[in-house]
Amino acid sequence: MRILGKAQFIALAAAAVVVFAGAPALAASNHAISGTVYSPCSGNGPWFTSSNARTKAGTGAVKAEFVDVNPGGLSFRLLGRSNQQFGVTQQWGPNETGIWRTFTSSMNNGTTFFNSFRQTSTSCGYHDYNFTGTEFY
Amino acid sequence: MKRTIAIAFALLSLAACTETRNPSLPPALTAEQTTAEYRAEAATLQLAPGWSWPSQPVPAKAPDGNDNVYEPGFGKQAADYYWYCSWSSRVLDPATSDADRKSALDNVVQIKGKYYYLTALADDSKPYLDGVLNSSLLGDYAPLKNDFELNCGR
Numbered sequence: 001m002r003i004l005g006k007a008q009f010i011a012l013a014a015a016a017v018v019v020f021a022g023a024p025a026l027a028a029s030n031h032a033i034s035g036t037v038y039s040p041c042s043g044n045g046p047w048f049t050s051s052n053a054r055t056k057a058g059t060g061a062v063k064a065e066f067v068d069v070n071p072g073g074l075s076f077r078l079l080g081r082s083n084q085q086f087g088v089t090q091q092w093g094p095n096e097t098g099i100w101r102t103f104t105s106s107m108n109n110g111t112t113f114f115n116s117f118r119q120t121s122t123s124c125g126y127h128d129y130n131f132t133g134t135e136f137y
Numbered sequence: 138m139k140r141t142i143a144i145a146f147a148l149l150s151l152a153a154c155t156e157t158r159n160p161s162l163p164p165a166l167t168a169e170q171t172t173a174e175y176r177a178e179a180a181t182l183q184l185a186p187g188w189s190w191p192s193q194p195v196p197a198k199a200p201d202g203n204d205n206v207y208e209p210g211f212g213k214q215a216a217d218y219y220w221y222c223s224w225s226s227r228v229l230d231p232a233t234s235d236a237d238r239k240s241a242l243d244n245v246v247q248i249k250g251k252y253y254y255l256t257a258l259a260d261d262s263k264p265y266l267d268g269v270l271n272s273s274l275l276g277d278y279a280p281l282k283n284d285f286e287l288n289c290g291r
Contacts, residue, residue: 029261038165046205047204049207050211051208052258053218055259057265110269110283
């Protein structure tokens, strides 16, 4: 996942070929993710939505954990094709590494979703906006 | 004239200053800019009969009231997928003639040449769509129907 910054705002704070009679079902697995949240130094700190489309493999849970969380805290959600949110928004504090949190326990096999995130804190002044972790889907 | 030069110099300085705030971070787009990106991609695509482009494809605000910004490419991939959905609908419509279904399917599989498949779709997610397309080419539309129902809400 490539994550980005905020150039338009002055204050950047910143095959397998499988053929089945039904839907192709692959096994869910872990995927490395990383990104950069925006600082709320301008506005309220917008949600940043990745352009990477991800497809749920096998019906079941989507969850994440992080080895590095940005100091201002991380709020993370999953959005669908129609901007609908799947499950709940999860939050990680800056020291909450290695903690799995589940967005939804029942996403259907083949569902496309997008990661969307923001800095949890509304304080301005953090100088590190990066996070790194693992997403299971 | 001197004033014009001074203003231009000031603007260039400001731009340079902004650029150096964090040059490692690529830009994000506002909802308005993402919509423009969507429209530009849509202009290159012809929807299936009976379909029209949405008037507001990208929301500017999240339900919690915060603004939305998007990674560049979000609008482009969204337009590609909407186009794919329109032709999937045509394939799945029982009223579609065999000839029209074949033509529609020709469009559906072209998604593999679009920005959506080539760039936006995560590599680990491509086998799923490959499976949907290959099943359809073999005459099994069940995976396509499932994909449409999951991801093509209008």
